Amino acid sequence: MAQITELGTAVFVVDDDASVRDAVKTLLRSVGLRAEVFGSAEEFLQAGLSETPSCLVLDVRLPGVNGLDFQEQLNKAGIQIPIIFITAHGDIPMNLRALKAGAVEFLAKPFQKEELLTAVYQALERDKTRREEAAEFSALQSRLEKLNSREREVSFDIALLNKMASRLSTADPLHEVLHEVVEFVVSVVKCDSCLIYLLEGDELVLRSSKNPHPEVVDRLAMRVGQGITGWVAQHRQPVVISKKAYEDSRFKLLNELPEDRFEAFLAAPLVSGGHLVGVINLQNRMPYQYTKREVSLIATIGFLVGAEVERARLESENLQLSDRLETRKLVERAKGILQRELKISEEDAYLTLQRESRQRRKLMKEVAEAVILSDELKHP
Numbered sequence: 001m002a003q004i005t006e007l008g009t010a011v012f013v014v015d016d017d018a019s020v021r022d023a024v025k026t027l028l029r030s031v032g033l034r035a036e037v038f039g040s041a042e043e044f045l046q047a048g049l050s051e052t053p054s055c056l057v058l059d060v061r062l063p064g065v066n067g068l069d070f071q072e073q074l075n076k077a078g079i080q081i082p083i084i085f086i087t088a089h090g091d092i093p094m095n096l097r098a099l100k101a102g103a104v105e106f107l108a109k110p111f112q113k114e115e116l117l118t119a120v121y122q123a124l125e126r127d128k129t130r131r132e133e134a135a136e137f138s139a140l141q142s143r144l145e146k147l148n149s150r151e152r153e154v155s156f157d158i159a160l161l162n163k164m165a166s167r168l169s170t171a172d173p174l175h176e177v178l179h180e181v182v183e184f185v186v187s188v189v190k191c192d193s194c195l196i197y198l199l200e201g202d203e204l205v206l207r208s209s210k211n212p213h214p215e216v217v218d219r220l221a222m223r224v225g226q227g228i229t230g231w232v233a234q235h236r237q238p239v240v241i242s243k244k245a246y247e248d249s250r251f252k253l254l255n256e257l258p259e260d261r262f263e264a265f266l267a268a269p270l271v272s273g274g275h276l277v278g279v280i281n282l283q284n285r286m287p288y289q290y291t292k293r294e295v296s297l298i299a300t301i302g303f304l305v306g307a308e309v310e311r312a313r314l315e316s317e318n319l320q321l322s323d324r325l326e327t328r329k330l331v332e333r334a335k336g337i338l339q340r341e342l343k344i345s346e347e348d349a350y351l352t353l354q355r356e357s358r359q360r361r362k363l364m365k366e367v368a369e370a371v372i373l374s375d376e377l378k379h380p
Contacts, residue, residue: 008053009052010050010052011033011055011057012044012055013025013057014057015039015057016059018039021038024057027113039063041067042065049081053124055083055127057086058071059085059086061089071098081127082102082104084103084116085103086111086116087106088109096218105122107119175207181280181305182196185298185301188294189266189290191284194283196209197279197280199276199278203224204224205220228248229279230250232267232269233276233278240266241264242290243264245263245265245283262284263285263287264283264287266290267279267281268298269302271306277306330369331364334349337372337375353371
């Protein structure tokens with residue numbers, strides 16, 4: 001990352017606290033990065049976007065539109081700029097909302113200088129890569145214009161699938177893999193909504209989407225065999241409906257869901273090693289005739305990314321399990337320290353940790369770590 005310097009990059013800082021703006025600007029300029037600061041999202045937009053690799057350091061609480069809503073506005077407008085959130089009033093739902101919408105990092109104030117710089121370098125590298133890919137994409141289109149129609153379609157699709165496979169290979173967490181798949185699909189097939197459901201037990205759970213209802217992600221679930229999505233999961237076959245999808249007998253089971261507002265519907269299974277992983281849906285508000293090429297492309301994506309999604313999910317589950325085990329160990333150690341220092345029972349020690357967690361709005365793991373660190377400082 002060290003090759004990223006002030007030349008050809010820009011870091012925008014939006015925070016209504018002048019002292020924070022100045023501190024972040026000083027830090028960024030101390031390592032050779034160009035920094036521009038603003039007191040609100042409106043000021044940032046008025047200044048115009050950079051034509052060079054850039055990122056946005058964004059406070060959550062701002063005058064006018066808040067940081068999370070501003071992120072949503074940028075996404076809807078198709079403005080792609082990596083965002084690093086900073087806030088003194090964050091919580092887990094805020095963190096998850098920001099990361100699911102594509103944020104690079106969510107840092108709690110006060111944060112360590114190294115944390116912010118690491119996130120900034122990562123964001124600038126991500127934007128640099130995106131711009132390079134866009135340039136390659138444009139060059140590819142120019143070359144394809146010299147080929148005949150059929151050669152152009154085949155060459156274009158192969159290049160796109162290779163590009164997607166390359167991007168997935170560098171996306172580690174599950175939400176990043178799913179985000180890459182969604183972004184890729186909406187870039188190659190015209191649609192108003194793209195959703196990815198993953199099979200969990202005997203249910204299909206919505207885990208990633210690009211649609212007007214981001215609040216249903218991780219909450220919306222249906223049984224295998226229920227609705228069009230469930231039918232695709234059950235039969236492992238694509239479904240293509242060009243108009244009046246809501247009149248399909250399978251669709252009527254899901255009239256209460258956001259998808260009942262869409263006319264056209266394309267769904268394909270995600271498969272890994274012959275096993276169902278999930279379903280990917282595309283929806284259009286107006287009637288839309290999906291071409292054979294588009295249907296074939298989405299079906300191919302379903303087989304291509306199924307294994308990668310399954311790998312990322314297993315890794316995510318393993319990480320969550322490891323984190324829970326680590327948290328349990330830390331909590332047990334912290335309980336022992338509180339029992340010894342405060343002469344209280346094990347149950348009271350646990351309740352004390354729980355109360356501190358709620359009052360300080362911190363995870364139990366963080367509270368336990370603080371107790372352990374304090375004890376280590378008292379008893380080196």
